[in-house]
Every structure is written in C-alpha cells, then in structure tokens.
Amino acid sequence: NGSLLPNPFELSFSSVRSFTHYFLSLCLCLLQAYNIHVNGVLHCRVRYSQLLGLHEQIKKEYGNNLVPAFPPKKIFTLTPTDVEQRREQLEKYMQAVRQDPMLGASEMFNSFLRKAQQETQQIPTEEVPLEIYLSNGQKVEVNILTSDQTEDVLEAVASKLDLLDELVGYFSLFLVREGVDGGLTFVRKLQEFELPYVSVTSLRSSEFHIILRKSYWDTAYDSDVMDNRVGLNLLYTQTVSDIDRGWILVNKDQHRQLKSLQEKGSKKEFIRLGQTLKYFGYIKFDPCVTDFPEKGCHVIVSAGNNELNFQVKLPNEQMKEGSFKVTRMRCWRVTSSVPVVKGSSSPTPAPCSSAQCEVKLELAFEYLMSKDRLQWVTITSPQAIMMSICLQSMVDELMVKKSGGSIKKMLRKRHNGSLHRSESQQAVKSPPLLDSPDPNRDQIVKLSTKLSSVSLRGISASNSANDISGNDFHGNYAFEGIGDDDL
Numbered sequence: 423n424g425s426l427l428p429n430p431f432e433l434s435f436s437s438v439r440s441f442t443h444y445f446l447s448l449c450l451c452l453l454q455a456y457n458i459h460v461n462g463v464l465h466c467r468v469r470y471s472q473l474l475g476l477h478e479q480i481k482k483e484y485g486n487n488l489v490p491a492f493p494p495k496k497i498f499t500l501t502p503t504d505v506e507q508r509r510e511q512l513e514k515y516m517q518a519v520r521q522d523p524m525l526g527a528s529e530m531f532n533s534f535l536r537k538a539q540q541e542t543q544q545i546p547t548e549e550v551p552l553e554i555y556l557s558n559g560q561k562v563e564v565n566i567l568t569s570d571q572t573e574d575v576l577e578a579v580a581s582k583l584d585l586l587d588e589l590v591g592y593f594s595l596f597l598v599r600e601g602v603d604g605g606l607t608f609v610r611k612l613q614e615f616e617l618p619y620v621s622v623t624s625l626r627s628s629e630f631h632i633i634l635r636k637s638y639w640d641t642a643y644d645s646d647v648m649d650n651r652v653g654l655n656l657l658y659t660q661t662v663s664d665i666d667r668g669w670i671l672v673n674k675d676q677h678r679q680l681k682s683l684q685e686k687g688s689k690k691e692f693i694r695l696g697q698t699l700k701y702f703g704y705i706k707f708d709p710c711v712t713d714f715p716e717k718g719c720h721v722i723v724s725a726g727n728n729e730l731n732f733q734v735k736l737p738n739e740q741m742k743e744g745s746f747k748v749t750r751m752r753c754w755r756v757t758s759s760v761p762v763v764k765g766s767s768s769p770t771p772a773p774c775s776s777a778q779c780e781v782k783l784e785l786a787f788e789y790l791m792s793k794d795r796l797q798w799v800t801i802t803s804p805q806a807i808m809m810s811i812c813l814q815s816m817v818d819e820l821m822v823k824k825s826g827g828s829i830k831k832m833l834r835k836r837h838n839g840s841l842h843r844s845e846s847q848q849a850v851k852s853p854p855l856l857d858s859p860d861p862n863r864d865q866i867v868k869l870s871t872k873l874s875s876v877s878l879r880g881i882s883a884s885n886s887a888n889d890i891s892g893n894d895f896h897g898n899y900a901f902e903g904i905g906d907d908d909l
Contacts, residue, residue, distance in 0.1 A: 456512070458538070463625065465616070466538035473512065476534050480525060488525065490518035535615040536571055543624045552619050554579045554595070555633045556656070557663035562634075568619045572612045575619075579634055585652045592647055593656070594637035597621060599629045606667070607708050608808050611637075635660060639726060639816050640823070641697050648690055658689040661696045664704075669724070671700040701726065705812060710803035715742075723801060725812035728820065746789055748816045752796055754787035756806050785809050 455467045477492040493511035496504065520526040540547070547569040553561045554575070564578040572595060580590045595618060597609040612618050612632065622630055636647070636657065647653035664670045665680070672680065676699060683692040696702050704726030712721040712734065724731040729745040736742060758781045783806035791797050801809065 458535075464542070466535065466542040468538050470508075470512075472538070473515075476531070477515075479530055480519070480528075483528075483530060484525065488522065490515055490522075532571075532615040536569070536617050539617055539620050540569060543620050545620055545623070550619060552622075553631065555598075555631050557633065557635060557660040559663075560659070566619060569617060570619065572614055572616065572618055575612075575632075576634075583652050583656075585656075586650050589647055589650055589653050592636055592638060592643070592653070593634055596633050596635055598631060598633050600631065601629070604667075606633075608705060608805065610808055611811050636703075637815065638819060639703060639728065640819055641703055644693065644697070648693065654689055654693075657693055661693050661702070664702075665696070665699075667706075669704060669706045670696065670702050701731070703727070704731065705808075707803060707805045707809065710801060710805070712799065712801050714799045721801070723803070723809065725809060725816075728816050730809070730813070746787070746799065748813055749820070750790040751813070752788040752790065754785065754810065754813060756810050757784050757786070758782065759784075783807060787813075 455469045456473070457467050458465045474492065474495075477489070481489045492515055493508050500508065519531060525531060545568050547567055549565055550568055551563050552566050552575065553563050555561055562579055562582055564575065564582050566575055566578050570578070576590060576593070576595055579595075580587070580593070585593075595612045597612055599607040599609055601607065609630070612621065618632055622632055634656070644657060647657055661670070662684075665672055676695070679695060680692060683695065701724060704724040707723045707725070709720060709722050712719050712723075712732065714732070715734070716737070718737065720735045722733040724733075728749065729747045731745045732743065734742045734744070782802065783804055784800055784802050785806040786798055786800040788796050788798050803809065
C-alpha cells in the first residue's frame, strides 16, 4: 500500500446526517483498488469500475439532474498527475453524494459500502454468534448473519432482552475499546453503512467490542424508558457502571444514599438520585489536548447536558473546569492530517498500513464567549468524531423540543424507518445544509436551515438567528491513489 496522501491533509466536509457519522479516506493500493478508511481503520477496498457501477445505479434511480459528475474513463494509461486528479475528482464526487440528503441517506449508497466492507474482509454470509455487552459488563449473545447491518443487530439484541419495540430507538450500539484497567474508550457509534460483526472482527483484537447504551441526552426521557422493566434495568446498570467508573461524581453522603437504595432494590429511586448528580448521563473521553485557554493544555472532555465539559490542566499545573454549551456554538468541524515523512524533500505523508492509518483528528468549534465575540476552540483527540456525533445528537434533540415535537416519535420513526433484511425501503433522510461563509476556514457545513427558526440561548436579541448554526458533520471522504483502474 505505497500510495501517499498530500500533507497537510485536510478533508472537505460533507454533511452530518442524523444517526450517520463517519470519517472516510480512500487510497489506491498495489492491486489498483481504492482503500477506504473510516476513522483511520480500513473499511473496504473498491475498484474504479465498482464506483462507476454505483454511479450508474444512482443515475438510473435518481436521474442526471440530481447526481454529481463522475470522473470519466481514460483511454490511455494514467500519468501520476492524472492519477492524483482522478483521486481528487472521486473525493469530490463522494463528498457530493454524501452531502445530498437523498443520495447520502439512500439504501443504494449505504448498501454499497456494506457489501464492499464484507467483500474486502472476505467474510462469507453465514449465521454467527455475536456478543453485545451491557454497561455492567454482562454479555448478551445473539445469533445474526454476518451481513446484518447495525439496525438488524440492534433489533436482535432488543428481542433477546425482551425490550419493547417502541423503546428500541432509545438505544444504540457503540464500538468501544476496553483497556487493561477496565476503562472504556468510545470509538464510534455504529452506523447504517457498516456491518457490526465485520466491523468488530476485522479489528482482530479482543480489546474491541460492541456495547449497548442509551442514545439520548435529556434526562426527561428516562421516564419513558423506566416505565418498562427491561428499560429500567438497562438504565440502572448504566448508571451504576458510570458511577463505578467515576464518570458520575458522588460524595460520601450521596454514596451512602445510593448504597441504601441499591440494597433495597429501589432502582427507580436510585436513578432519580443519580439524575441529580454531577455528570449524570455524560460520556467521558480519554485525556487529550486543547488550545483553550492556551495552546498545549491537557484536558479531559465530557459530553452531556447539551455541553462539552472541560477539565483543563494548565502549564502551571493548575486545574480549571468549564463548559461550552452547544447552544452557543456557531458551528463546528472535524479535520484530519497525516504526518510527514521525516527527511523527505517534499511534504509527503507517511503511507497508511493495510489496517490502520496514522491520522491526527481535531474537533474545532466557534463559540460565543460573550456578546459579539466569537472564538475558535480546538480539541486534538482520536475521539474527535465521537465528540462531533455527541454534539450533533444534542442539537437533534433541541431541534425536536423547540419545534414542539416528541423525541419519542423521532426515535420511533428512526427505528421504524430502519432497513430489514427483506426490505429495500430508504433510510431516514436529513435536512438540506448550508455552506459556511467563513473565509478563514475551509468549507464548514452547517446544521440546516431549520436553525434559522431556533432562538439559541445566550444570543442577544440584536443577533440574527440566521447567524448561528451547528455544524452537521457526517461523512468525510478523502481519496489517495496511484495507478489506473478502468477495468
């Protein structure tokens, strides 16, 4: 896999589709096939002819007016310049498809990625057992097909647990890595474009597994789940686990009360008390680096309660804590860069291995620090995409609540709109997006026109609601390639 990415490599941004977040790069390997990486991990390998076939299918289904231009075939052998030009064109094509609310969410597009993932990993379609972990470490084994997508597996787990159908949408599957000390690192939320069995087994490490966890933020929705026996048990085990891991802060008196409720088997009361504790319902990320309040500060970031919480260690060893509310974020983006090979006369990045690509991920958001003063804050972390997913899902909930809708209906719609093995219906679509006018940054895709009707907290009346938006990051496609592949 001797192909190289230009460095510094900053991907252009495609949309943040609701419930579909991934970071995708592509290179051309020695077999003249493009290696597609998702979050730095090899997802699949496809040839130019396969991408052309996908284009023809999309064009046939949706017409020429909607489908973006595709890089044409070449009669003669491609020069290195032609190869790089094609890579860039394919990147733009995939970005355009992903940004389109209809094409990007289509079953045709996502099934292409799923099929390519399975073929690349050379895993035949067969029935297999798959272990799904609960928050307390308990395993639930389900029999699935290796070709089952995320919603199929989620439904299988819910059925095994006897969870009501109407509550399935309140939960999601997450890929996590468990450290030797038992600590959990959230890698990503599993999406509709991937096959959970293939995703976890292709990593070839016992450190990685799939965990079931609630997928909403507003604690008011806990009541819907707690009315069901299975839902109550899932929330209870998650709360106990988060306390044990130190994600939820508990003082001695509160610990005494919680222990008493636990001994009595008062699960609802236990959760109710937990809701009053600091960081209840938050996801805690691994230590990383930020440029706020100054460059090079070590920070522990937690996501929850419509905010990103920072516990920052300053250069003078002083600890400070603060929060950034999602309602005060104008926009955000995730960028990727590939390290330069030392001793090279040109800015050449290190080549990607067949399974892992050394990339640096950054989450940057523009925050309203005070009236009329916006400032960019950057977090450098391998979990930058997971942080972005958290921000987007918070915005989704706020949008539903602001419009007077019900998250229960939204989650049920998501669940009912999922694709089953025997169905070919289209996945949930996302709203159209707006381009950012910021001239000092590469393209930043904003949330949607719906934000123009949302009055965000902390914004003075003199500021137009149209000037505030949240970034919708979902799929970033970057291609790297050498050679020709018109076969």
